[in-house]
Amino acid sequence: MEFKDTQAIYLQIADYICEQVLLNKWPPEERIPSVRELAVALEVNPNTVMRTCELLQQQEIIQNKRGIGYFISPDAVKKIREYKKEAFINNELPSFFRNLYLLGITLDELKPHFEKFKKSKFNGHEN
Numbered sequence: 001m002e003f004k005d006t007q008a009i010y011l012q013i014a015d016y017i018c019e020q021v022l023l024n025k026w027p028p029e030e031r032i033p034s035v036r037e038l039a040v041a042l043e044v045n046p047n048t049v050m051r052t053c054e055l056l057q058q059q060e061i062i063q064n065k066r067g068i069g070y071f072i073s074p075d076a077v078k079k080i081r082e083y084k085k086e087a088f089i090n091n092e093l094p095s096f097f098r099n100l101y102l103l104g105i106t107l108d109e110l111k112p113h114f115e116k117f118k119k120s121k122f123n124g125h126e127n
Contacts, residue, residue, distance in 0.1 A: 001042050009044060013052040016042075018061065018080045021072055028072045032062065035070075059083065 001016060003009050020026040032038075035053060039046040053070055056062045061079055062070045073079070100107075 010048050010051040010055065013038070013042060013044070013049060014055055017052065017056060018084065021061070021076050021080055026072055028074050028076050030072055031068070032070050032072060 001012075003012050017026070017032065020032075021028075026032055033041065035046050035049045038049045042049070053062060053064075057064060057070075059079060060073055061076045063073050064070055099105075100110075
């Protein structure tokens with residue numbers, strides 16, 4: 001995983017875990033890789049992964065089953081979508097709309113591009 005300088009690493013790892021859940025690679029109620037396994041796979045300090053797990057636990061996206069590991073919460077998909085929708089609407093959408101306005105792009109013009117994106121990225125073609 002390549003990390004960006006614009007956001008804390010533990011938050012980028014949280015985004016990665018949430019994406020795995022939304023793509024159903026880590027389904028609800030399934031065990032996720034251990035802190036050490038994730039740290040090795042992502043080439044980060046285990047303390048960074050632990051900080052991520054604490055954050056996701058506070059958001060009720062994962063649950064710690066003592067002595068067994070972390071598991072995806074049964075309603076994790078719903079919680080992730082709510083959290084990410086709010087963040088997208090508040091942080092990214094205003095800039096997106098500004099660009100649409102400045103470039104004279106209508107929402108109707110975007111629809112075929114969005115449909116093409118959905119077909120190419122999320123029908124088994126993305127890793």
